[in-house]
Amino acid sequence: MSTEQIAQTVDAKGLSCPMPIVKTAQAIKGLDSGQLLEVLATDAGSVKDFAAWAKTTGNPIVEQSADAGVYRFVLQKK
Amino acid sequence: MTLVAEPPVPATEPAPAAEDAAEAKPRDILIICYSGELEKTWATMILATTGAAMGAKVRVFLTFWGLQSFVKDGKRITGQNVMQKMMSFMQRPGISHRKLSKMNFLGMGPWMMNKLAKQYNVSSPKELLEIAQAMGVEFMPCQMTMDMFGLTKDDMIEGLGEPVGAATVIALLQDGDAPLFI
Numbered sequence: 022m023s024t025e026q027i028a029q030t031v032d033a034k035g036l037s038c039p040m041p042i043v044k045t046a047q048a049i050k051g052l053d054s055g056q057l058l059e060v061l062a063t064d065a066g067s068v069k070d071f072a073a074w075a076k077t078t079g080n081p082i083v084e085q086s087a088d089a090g091v092y093r094f095v096l097q098k099k
Numbered sequence: 100m101t102l103v104a105e106p107p108v109p110a111t112e113p114a115p116a117a118e119d120a121a122e123a124k125p126r127d128i129l130i131i132c133y134s135g136e137l138e139k140t141w142a143t144m145i146l147a148t149t150g151a152a153m154g155a156k157v158r159v160f161l162t163f164w165g166l167q168s169f170v171k172d173g174k175r176i177t178g179q180n181v182m183q184k185m186m187s188f189m190q191r192p193g194i195s196h197r198k199l200s201k202m203n204f205l206g207m208g209p210w211m212m213n214k215l216a217k218q219y220n221v222s223s224p225k226e227l228l229e230i231a232q233a234m235g236v237e238f239m240p241c242q243m244t245m246d247m248f249g250l251t252k253d254d255m256i257e258g259l260g261e262p263v264g265a266a267t268v269i270a271l272l273q274d275g276d277a278p279l280f281i
Binding site: 035037038039040042043045046047057074077078098 | 125143148149151152154195220221222225227230234
């Protein structure tokens, strides 16, 4: 996904539960429907947590990857 | 030969289940914050902020030892009479003065816990409380506990809701709030 399409990035690297999710929820509030939010996290629990968050809030994960201990999620605001 | 009457056909088909049920608003959450230990206060704050982050309306009922965490950190002695003052002297109120239920060792345990939390970038209960308030988590002090410990509105941190009683808690549970007793 090209970076131009990403409206905002949340850098949650180094943060522990629950801050990656909390920061994501706060950031997505400021976006318009359809806009993309990129989240970078190093918390290993975030893979399951972001899946749960996306399911509950209805903001889907449109892209996901892991590289050298950094988990990247691209979420689309519903 | 008797004819068995056909059961009446319902006039209308049952309404199909809403397709967006999965996207329906999550259940409200009611945390009954009863305990005042550091680790339990931490759990309350983590679950409250996460609940709000997941789109749920979160309410926290503050009662017994749990209410002591919501006294201003700067207050040392609270209460109107000698016994209430002694209670606050024996257990310092405020969210930054919580003790561990195990391994407290005169404050060594909490000190190490806070040190580890900083090292691993875990937000403190105080930081999480501020975030929870900013995210719209509603904190409801228990009127009876306020009275019993001689606490006044001025003793408590800013932004708490009006004091309520057990009936408010039960009504929320009857409404289907997901309950957590911590």
